[in-house]
Amino acid sequence: MIPWIGQPLPRFEDPPLLTGEGRFVADLTRDASFLRFVRSPVAHGRIVSIEAPGRITAFTADDLRQVRPIRPLLHRPDFHPIEQPVLASGKVRFVGEPVAVVVARTPEEAEDAAEQVFVEIEPQDPVVSAPDALRPGAPTVHDHLEDNVVVDARFETEGVDEVFAGAAVVVEFDLRSQRQNALPLEARGSVASYDPRSGRTTLTASVQSPHVIRTILADLLGIPESDLRVVVPDVGGAFGQKFCLAPEDVVTAWVARRLRTTVSWVEDRRENLMSSFHSRDHHYRVRGAFDRDARLLAVDADLLCNIGAYSCYPVTCGVEPLMALAEFPGPYDFRTYRVRSRGITTNTCPMAPYRGVSRPVITLAMERLMDLAAVRFGIEPAEIRRGNLVSEFPYSSATGLVYDEGSYVESLDRAVEEIGLEDFRDRQAAARSEGRYLGVGISVFSERTGYGTSAFAARSMDVTPGYETVDLAMDPSGNVEVRLGASPHGQGLETTLAQLIGDELGVEPARVRVVHSDTDRTPYGWGTFASRSLVIAGGAARLASDRLRAKLAAIASAELEAAPEDIVIRAGRATVAGTDAGIDVSELARLAYHSSHRLAGGMDPGLTATATYDPAGTFSNACHVAAVEVDPETGGVRVDRFVVVEDAGRLINPMIVDGQLHGGVTQGIAGALYEEIRYDSEGNILTTSLMDFLPPTLAEVPTIEVHHLETISDATITGAKGLGEGGTIGAPAAIINAVADALRPLGVEVAEVPATPSRLRRLVSESERIPA
Amino acid sequence: MTERTRVEVELTVNGRSHRVRVEPRRTLADALRDDCGLTGTHLGCEHGVCGACTILADGEPVRSCLMFAVQCEGMDLRTVEDLADGDRLHPIQQAFWENHGLQCGFCTPGFLMLSAGYLAQNPDPDEEELRAVLSSNLCRCTGYQNILKAVRQAAEVMRG
Numbered sequence: 034m035i036p037w038i039g040q041p042l043p044r045f046e047d048p049p050l051l052t053g054e055g056r057f058v059a060d061l062t063r064d065a066s067f068l069r070f071v072r073s074p075v076a077h078g079r080i081v082s083i084e085a086p087g088r089i090t091a092f093t094a095d096d097l098r099q100v101r102p103i104r105p106l107l108h109r110p111d112f113h114p115i116e117q118p119v120l121a122s123g124k125v126r127f128v129g130e131p132v133a134v135v136v137a138r139t140p141e142e143a144e145d146a147a148e149q150v151f152v153e154i155e156p157q158d159p160v161v162s163a164p165d166a167l168r169p170g171a172p173t174v175h176d177h178l179e180d181n182v183v184v185d186a187r188f189e190t191e192g193v194d195e196v197f198a199g200a201a202v203v204v205e206f207d208l209r210s211q212r213q214n215a216l217p218l219e220a221r222g223s224v225a226s227y228d229p230r231s232g233r234t235t236l237t238a239s240v241q242s243p244h245v246i247r248t249i250l251a252d253l254l255g256i257p258e259s260d261l262r263v264v265v266p267d268v269g270g271a272f273g274q275k276f277c278l279a280p281e282d283v284v285t286a287w288v289a290r291r292l293r294t295t296v297s298w299v300e301d302r303r304e305n306l307m308s309s310f311h312s313r314d315h316h317y318r319v320r321g322a323f324d325r326d327a328r329l330l331a332v333d334a335d336l337l338c339n340i341g342a343y344s345c346y347p348v349t350c351g352v353e354p355l356m357a358l359a360e361f362p363g364p365y366d367f368r369t370y371r372v373r374s375r376g377i378t379t380n381t382c383p384m385a386p387y388r389g390v391s392r393p394v395i396t397l398a399m400e401r402l403m404d405l406a407a408v409r410f411g412i413e414p415a416e417i418r419r420g421n422l423v424s425e426f427p428y429s430s431a432t433g434l435v436y437d438e439g440s441y442v443e444s445l446d447r448a449v450e451e452i453g454l455e456d457f458r459d460r461q462a463a464a465r466s467e468g469r470y471l472g473v474g475i476s477v478f479s480e481r482t483g484y485g486t487s488a489f490a491a492r493s494m495d496v497t498p499g500y501e502t503v504d505l506a507m508d509p510s511g512n513v514e515v516r517l518g519a520s521p522h523g524q525g526l527e528t529t530l531a532q533l534i535g536d537e538l539g540v541e542p543a544r545v546r547v548v549h550s551d552t553d554r555t556p557y558g559w560g561t562f563a564s565r566s567l568v569i570a571g572g573a574a575r576l577a578s579d580r581l582r583a584k585l586a587a588i589a590s591a592e593l594e595a596a597p598e599d600i601v602i603r604a605g606r607a608t609v610a611g612t613d614a615g616i617d618v619s620e621l622a623r624l625a626y627h628s629s630h631r632l633a634g635g636m637d638p639g640l641t642a643t644a645t646y647d648p649a650g651t652f653s654n655a656c657h658v659a660a661v662e663v664d665p666e667t668g669g670v671r672v673d674r675f676v677v678v679e680d681a682g683r684l685i686n687p688m689i690v691d692g693q694l695h696g697g698v699t700q701g702i703a704g705a706l707y708e709e710i711r712y713d714s715e716g717n718i719l720t721t722s723l724m725d726f727l728p729p730t731l732a733e734v735p736t737i738e739v740h741h742l743e744t745i746s747d748a749t750i751t752g753a754k755g756l757g758e759g760g761t762i763g764a765p766a767a768i769i770n771a772v773a774d775a776l777r778p779l780g781v782e783v784a785e786v787p788a789t790p791s792r793l794r795r796l797v798s799e800s801e802r803i804p805a
Numbered sequence: 806m807t808e809r810t811r812v813e814v815e816l817t818v819n820g821r822s823h824r825v826r827v828e829p830r831r832t833l834a835d836a837l838r839d840d841c842g843l844t845g846t847h848l849g850c851e852h853g854v855c856g857a858c859t860i861l862a863d864g865e866p867v868r869s870c871l872m873f874a875v876q877c878e879g880m881d882l883r884t885v886e887d888l889a890d891g892d893r894l895h896p897i898q899q900a901f902w903e904n905h906g907l908q909c910g911f912c913t914p915g916f917l918m919l920s921a922g923y924l925a926q927n928p929d930p931d932e933e934e935l936r937a938v939l940s941s942n943l944c945r946c947t948g949y950q951n952i953l954k955a956v957r958q959a960a961e962v963m964r965g
Binding site for chain 2: 046047048050052056059060216217219268301522523525688689692694695697698699728731732733734736760
């Protein structure tokens with residue numbers, strides 16, 4: 034199957050996962066004692082005392098005085114650093130914050146012991162929502178700050194007010210996105226093992242970025258990085274929640290060192306919902322100015338992001354507000370833009386990146402703007418988009434982002450064709466006469482992926498991720514080992530990298546072993562997040578393969594007495610182009626190691642290559658279209674069809690690509706209709722089980738119809754663009770636009786997600802136009 | 806809890822007898838994982854919603870986090886470790902592999918056992934039934950599309 038690129042190769046990762054041989058953190062606790070965290074039951078307050086019965090092994094912030102607090106930094110004047118002690122010190126700032134930790138022989142005993150630790154807290158008034166936290170005189174979450182604003186970023190082009198004053202139509206609306214939990218099915222956890230012989234500690238943790246975690250652990254614990262090894266076993270989903278540092282992992286490593294033993298922390302679902310990172314808690318006020326031809330001229334947006342009680346390391350709590358600011362314009366061509374984007378601290382669980390980060394919400398905002406304007410102009414939603422989408426490349430956005438070649442208009446046209454828009458409008462009209470409410474919703478978006486150091490540096494991050502390095506070696510038998518700093522956990526990178534490298538080196542992918550997720554075995558790298566791994570680690574693998582291939586060609590050219598440029602390496606053979614002369618790649622490999630005297634002068638023995646790739650980034654794009662029916666009696670939404678037209682450049686393994694889109698869209702549907710973390714006004718979390726927080730099942734997810742366009746840009750060396758987040762970014766807008774379209778006859782506006790049955794029923798009941 | 810409060814139970818898992826001493830409160834899932842060493846059964850929520858811990862008890866798919874080990878004496882318990890025949894994958898496992906029915910793989914044992922139990926009793930399910938049954942369990946990665954496809958294919962293969 035040459036080329037291997039483009040083949041729907043079944044994944045090399047799968048057999049152990051299918052047979053029960055997968056090894057997740059909770060499967061690796063056999064020799065460990067168990068930790069249980071004592072968590073704050075109060076949203077905001079002063080810790081008066083913590084008492085544990087003498088027979089219990091318990092540690093508090095007092096014991097961990099030598100451990101530095103987590104202090105994520107941005108170097109920008111509109112950012113105020115806040116810090117987080119790994120166990121609450123002096124104050125508690127959210128319900129679920131770790132206050133103490135106990136150690137016991139079994140998980141059950143640990144849980145019993147934790148219940149016997151008595152924590153006295155003098156409660157203070159909490160702030161729970163971002164607007165509440167902004168009120169004059171609101172309690173402050175962090176005493177050293179004057180207010181609760183941690184990031185206050187602004188951007189403004191010239192002439193905003195003038196453009197609005199002269200606009201033919203101004204559309205203005207509010208949008209509220211409730212809070213979500215990324216909800217990996219495996220919650221967080223780690224096993225820390227101290228080895229008295231070497232003095233090293235191994236942290237085996239369910240994380241996305243082992244190297245970064247090792248660096249910060251060493252910093253916080255004040256020990257040499259070489260005393261630590263971070264290993265990532267099988268990871269049961271992450272979606273961003275396992276990218277940022279968990280304070281619990283620091284405590285776990287500390288306890289192992291303190292007790293000179295092996296300890297484990299396995300988070301349960303309640304803790305995960307309460308204390309693992311949340312996301313997406315935004316309030317927007319948006320205005321758009323249009324000329325009389327429905328051309329978008331300007332956008333003015335005020336964005337509030339509730340970042341919770343602390344800032345996440347390494348990306349900081351600036352990640353949502355700053356991405357929202359920079360990427361709000363999405364796929365639309367307008368030059369006049371004013372935005373204020375704030376990150377507000379509150380007495381709620383900290384926020385961290387979750388699949389899509391801000392983009393599911395900013396895409397929803399731009400797509401609502403387009404639909405609301407289309408209604409004002411009396412034109413089809415597809416038509417207003419066609420007139421405003423970027424169509425010439427490279428395109429430089431109002432905030433200076435450069436979009437490489439994409440297919441924004443083409444994806445829209447194709448998706449509208451697939452859904453059969455005209456027929457749908459006929460069916461919709463007929464249904465309305467029967468008192469049924471059908472709707473169709475469009476979402477066009479750009480997905481910035483595979484971005485390297487320059488993109489992160491633009492946010493002025495103290496820790497600036499971006500590049501990936503790959504070490505490649507062909508062994509004397511002709512098998513290939515590739516070691517990388519990225520840390521895949523379900524994305525299929527062991528398979529797709531093997532496909533990429535297999536084509537380059539003329540070996541079967543099954544002979545390419547991908548080694549990752551162990552700081553002792555892999556080069557420094559940033560991990561797997563932000564739809565980057567195949568683009569960046571894949572790019573580095575491609576560069577390293579090129580180097581190794583050049584060496585193979587050089588050896589072959591000497592053996593075959595031909596010019597190196599005439600050597601073709603394919604299907605395990607190096608041949609001289611246009612002749613039958615050839616030599617097996619495995620023979621070249623053996624020669625490189627065992628007959629190095631035959632190598633040309635100056636050539637080192639062996640076959641190894643290292644390469645680093647650090648691209649500026651690329652934009653994937655897609656159009657999603659949803660067709661729904663809303664029951665005005667129950668407020669229930671049924672998604673009848675969901676069409677995706679995706680353009681992620683060259684597809685390395687189309688089966689894996691479709692899987693990413695299916696899962697992404699499903700998480701987007703979840704955010705649009707079902708999932709919501711709720712707090713009461715005192716900061717008590719109300720959604721701590723899967724009977725309160727409702728991820729969709731197959732009963733809620735329709736067949737997802739995926740179509741591909743493949744625009745190849747030179748923004749990446751493999752031609753592949755990232756696509757891990759696109760499904761989640763685009764789906765909420767398509768669903769909500771469809772729901773709004775369905776309910777338009779009732780004159781209601783859907784301004785809040787998730788659009789749960791109770792919210793929709795309230796909208797319908799408040800409507801003055803009673804449904805037929 | 807002390808040793809005194811433990812009771813001895815004989816569990817028959819994958820045709821093998823395991824004599825274990827467990828507290829009465831120990832769930833079947835914990836007993837399988839920690840006392841029998843069969844960690845293929847996963848815990849996603851421990852309150853009976855996600856279905857990652859689904860196993861077969863006397864042929865019926867059950868949530869092992871909602872059963873106590875002490876309830877299960879004498880039952881024929883089957884876990885994901887029992888599905889393959891040596892190196893030969895069960896048709897359901899094979900279909901999950903060929904159709905990319907898993908990404909992170911954490912929910913997979915639960916879906917495999919749910920499907921195995923269901924298809925054994927309903928070899929020729931229609932689409933609606935199959936969707937209803939597979940909506941018993943949660944998957945966070947796949948959007949269920951390829952799980953449905955895989956189970957449909959497995960049913961065909963198993964019918965021969």
